[in-house]
Structure formats: C-alpha cells, structure tokens
Amino acid sequence: MTSTLITGANRGIGLEMTRQLSARGDTLIAACRRASPELEGLGVEVIEGVDVGSDESVATLVKALSGRRLDRLVNNAGILQRTALDNLDWGAMVRQFEVNSIGPLRVTAALRGNLAEGSKVFIVTSRMGSIEDNTSGGSYGYRMSKAAVNMAGKSLAVDLQDDGIGVFLLHPGWVATEMTGGTGIAAEESAAGLVRTMDRLEIDQSGSFWHQEGYELPW
Helix, strand or coil, rough: CCCEEEEECHHHHHHHHHHHHCCCCCCCECCCCCHHHHHHHCCCEECCCCCCCCHHHHHHHHHCCCCCCEEEEEEECCCCCCCCCCCCCCHHHHHHHHHHHHHHHHHHHHHHCCCCCCCEEEEECHHHHCCCCCCCCCCHHHHHHHHHHHHHHHHHHHHCHHCCCCCEECCCCCCCCCCCCCCCEEEEHHHHHHHHHHHHHHHHHHCCEEEECEEEEEC
C-alpha cells in the first residue's frame, strides 16, 4: 500500500489529490496549516499546524511522522499574490519565495530520513516558472518563485539520485481554486491528471518537468 504525504491538503488541488488517492486505497497523510471540514470528512490522517515557510513548523511535522517511510512526498502547498511591474510589492514577493521556493526544499530536506530507495518526491510548481514558456510577462513574484523551485527540484534530483529517490516537477494547469479566484479547470480534473502522471513517472525520469495532461514541459 502506497504511503503518501501531501502538503497544503486542506483545500483545492491538495484536497482533491488526497480525496482521489485515499478513495483508491492509498495511505494518506494530509499536512496543512488548518484542516477544513472537507478534509476532516475524508477520514485520512491529518497533521495540522504545518506551515512550509517555518522551520519550527516543519520540525513538528518530522516529529509527528516518527521515522515512518514515505513512498511519495507531494509538495503542494503554495501561494499566489499578484505583482505587476506597476505594483511591485516586495513583501509579497519575498513571502512567495519563502513558501513556493524554499518551502518544498525545506520539507524535502527535513523528511529525507523518511524517504528510501524507490521513494518519489513531487513538487507542484507551474509552467509560469518556465523561462522558455514566458510570453506574457508580469506576475513577477509568482513566476520568479516557481522558476526558483524548479531549480531546487532539479538539484534535489541530482543530489538524491544515488539514494534511488526520484524528484519530479508538476504543473497542475490553471485551476479554479480560491488561489486563482475561481477561474480555470476544475480541481477534480487537475488532481486526476496529476495522479495519473505521478503513477507513470519512473525513477529514471527524475529531474523532469511535466504537465498534468502527461507531456513534458520546457524549462
């Protein structure tokens, strides 16, 4: 039985991935800052008080796991704050780096002892972090934070290769969640695509960047 930990599991894509994976019989550990009624209703293990932007908070997560092996670690928690050229909110940009870029690295490094040969680490990033794909500009804080986490994921893939641990970057699509203002595809559709992609990715593909629809994305 596959053991999976998902961060940011209380709503949106994280909630839907948790719902779909638990429904098929996987063992789920849902980490979040505050549990939602929807998450509590799934009957999975929930660890609250997890802020991926905090060393102390992530240390609490490590303690709660008590050395249990994780087959999959899904770094899903993230934030989106608008920062256009005419409205460069430096504080918002820094916060996005703390959560979107450093957060997945912080969590993965802290849980390294819970990973073993064959384990897979997934980082839910965005094609908005692709330099080659950027044709519309803007969204400075979000784009930059996602480009940074893409680099972190690639470095993790190299550093964990000898341990037999795979690391993959995933784009969920533009999804209708609270974070995006409710525009885009349904979270259920995105989560289903992410689950299918996670299921088929092999360790020898570690360090690659994938759309939830199943095709590889440019850096």
